[in-house]
Every structure is written in structure tokens, then in C-alpha cells.
Amino acid sequence: MGDYPIEELSGRTLLQAAWIPNIRKISGAGTTRMVQTVPEGTAPGSDVANLSLLGYDPREYYTGRAPIEAAGAGIPLQPDDIAYRCNLVTVSNGAMKDYSAGEITSEEAHQLIHDLDRKAGKDGLKFHGGVSYRHLLVWKNGPVEVKTQPPHDIANQPVDSYLPQGDRQDEIRRLMDFSRHLFAEHPVNRTRIQHGKNPATQIWLWGQGRSLTLKGYQELYGLRGGVISAVDLIRGLGRLAGLKADKIPGATGFVDTNFEGKVRAAMNVLNESDFVFVHVEAPDECGHKGNLKLKKEAIELFDAKVVGPIWQHLESKGEPYRLVICTDHRTPVATRSHTSEPVPLAYLDGPVGLVSREAPFDETVNGGKAEVMAFDLIRELLNRRQ
Numbered sequence: 001m002g003d004y005p006i007e008e009l010s011g012r013t014l015l016q017a018a019w020i021p022n023i024r025k026i027s028g029a030g031t032t033r034m035v036q037t038v039p040e041g042t043a044p045g046s047d048v049a050n051l052s053l054l055g056y057d058p059r060e061y062y063t064g065r066a067p068i069e070a071a072g073a074g075i076p077l078q079p080d081d082i083a084y085r086c087n088l089v090t091v092s093n094g095a096m097k098d099y100s101a102g103e104i105t106s107e108e109a110h111q112l113i114h115d116l117d118r119k120a121g122k123d124g125l126k127f128h129g130g131v132s133y134r135h136l137l138v139w140k141n142g143p144v145e146v147k148t149q150p151p152h153d154i155a156n157q158p159v160d161s162y163l164p165q166g167d168r169q170d171e172i173r174r175l176m177d178f179s180r181h182l183f184a185e186h187p188v189n190r191t192r193i194q195h196g197k198n199p200a201t202q203i204w205l206w207g208q209g210r211s212l213t214l215k216g217y218q219e220l221y222g223l224r225g226g227v228i229s230a231v232d233l234i235r236g237l238g239r240l241a242g243l244k245a246d247k248i249p250g251a252t253g254f255v256d257t258n259f260e261g262k263v264r265a266a267m268n269v270l271n272e273s274d275f276v277f278v279h280v281e282a283p284d285e286c287g288h289k290g291n292l293k294l295k296k297e298a299i300e301l302f303d304a305k306v307v308g309p310i311w312q313h314l315e316s317k318g319e320p321y322r323l324v325i326c327t328d329h330r331t332p333v334a335t336r337s338h339t340s341e342p343v344p345l346a347y348l349d350g351p352v353g354l355v356s357r358e359a360p361f362d363e364t365v366n367g368g369k370a371e372v373m374a375f376d377l378i379r380e381l382l383n384r385r386q
């Protein structure tokens, strides 16, 4: 949700301009602090930032993005396996036109990934279909010491300057080239082009790494719980932390997601255990698209359809609870990629009854300066009993 001041909004940020009464009331009745989710020396990815928000120092645990997503998809990794994120992307005239291949449907994507696996897969090299444009490759002893590029960070840039570089770079490049030839005349793409949608012109491999292990919530805090998210990455972090992370039907990771289903699933987790981590991807996706109007709408939907109902549910039970609202990292519409600046985090110990006082929940909290590392504050909140 985090962003920069925007001229069209009279110099306000999106969090300042959006209609978010629930979040502002939580901020008003609780405590709001500026937190650093992306420690110095790490890259501002959702993986790093959400590790922080779950209370783990990324500098200690992070091995790469794809191994986390593999855990989320329930794909076991052996010690000599390297996992890669495999995007379906649209490259046009040599430039990265769309890192999401027009938010391709999972059904279409699986046809492409399945065909690719049939033609290029082999023993020790397997493509796994995921959600929409997000897929995985698991490659036994695959190249790992290679610099790869997140495709959402190179919108409209010439892809030639961002191809994998380093030891065994050609092996990765060859797979990407192969997909380009295979997808060129693919029926899925022909239909997409006919309907005016971006075709998936090729795969883009990045985010590689070996498996990682985390100490679980039960052991660390004596808590049982779950993670609600549309994306494999966040569900993977949840599973690695020993939390349940079921798929939610209709959860898309975009503004058309099944908000009601996610909230219901969150309430179910809370009814049978102690802790739930609800992640909404839509504001980030809209930031990557540079779509100001849609990102504002996504933030407002989060407030109205996720924060509001969950808060009401907690209040209506009348039992002590702690509610935390935060953003993982900024995805400014101006840059269309993640940035490392601190973000606001609000927490509230309830029940509090009717709240009328609102307080800011935006990038100006504490003058915009980080007060605390996110993982330190989260650990403290998870350990502290009311």
C-alpha cells in the first residue's frame, strides 16, 4: 500500500488519499509505528518483507524467493534441488511489456507450462504450474550462482540487458529461448491475441535458491494458526513457519479476488486456533501496473472488505485480541517496483467498543523515519500477552 506523494493527489500519498476509516480508527485506538521491513543489504521483495512481518530476520533465513513459493505449492525440495520462479511474460519488440502476460488465467497458463514441461522437462528438471502467471521450475543441481532479474522491476526495459548472468548463464537462457519458440504459435496465445489480450510470449526465470527452514510458531511462541493468501510465496512462508496455508477458492491476488472467502477462512482459522496472517496482494499488483486509480480502489477494498469485517468479528466475540495492520513494502505507482523505505504498522489490543477517533496510517508516521525493525516489533507483539 505504501507509496510516494503524488501530484495528482495534491501531494498526498495513496494511503492519505484513500477512504480507509477502519484502518484509521485502529490507528486512532491503538499504536502506529514506522517499521523497517526490508533490512539494509536485502532486496525489497515481498519474500523479504513478509519474512520480516512474520517475525523472522531475513538476513538470517533468506535463501531466495522460489524455494519459499515451492513450499507454498507443496513441492518438496531436496538439498541439491534449485527452485526458480518461472513467470509467463509478454516480451514485445525486445522489451518487457508485461511481467504478468495480461494476468493470464491459471487454466491457460497450465496448458503452456504443461506443454513446456513435456518438451523441455526431464529427470531432475520439472516445471510446476502455479497461479496465473506465477510458476516454478525445480532443477536438480541447476545453476544457482547466477544473477537473475525480477521481471516486474524492468517494465518496458529491453530484456537483453537483464538476461541471466554468471556461471552457467547459457543453460538458463536456453530454456527461456526454447519457451519463446514453443509459445509463438501456441493456440492459447492465438486465442488471447484474438481477444486483444497480452500473449505469454515466453517464460522468465528468476528468484532461484536452495530450500530453507524456519523455526515454527508453535515452538517459538506456543501459537497455532494459519496464513490466508492467494499467492504461493506467502502461503509458503506460512507453511515454513508451521502455519496452515490452504488455498482459498477464487483468491486471485488482484482486485477481483474473493475477499469474502478470504475473510471467512480467516475467521475459521481464528475460531479453531490462535493466530491468522491475512495477506492481500492487490495494492501491490496495481502499483506494478502504475495504475493510480486502481491502487486506490484496492486499498479501499482492503479496508472495507477485509479489515472492517475481521475487526467486527473480533469485537463481536468480546474476547481479548490483538490486531495488527501493516504493509509489507512500498510499490509506488511512479516507480512501478518495490522500494525499501519504512512503512506504517498499527496494532490494537481489544475489545475497544465503538471507536470514533481516527489517526493517520501513512508514510508520514514518525516523520517518515523507521523506529524499529518490523521483525523485532512483531516478535515482541507475538510474545506479549494481554
Ligand SMILES: [Zn+2]
Pocket: 046, 152, 284, 285, 288, 331, 338
Ligand atoms: Zn510486488
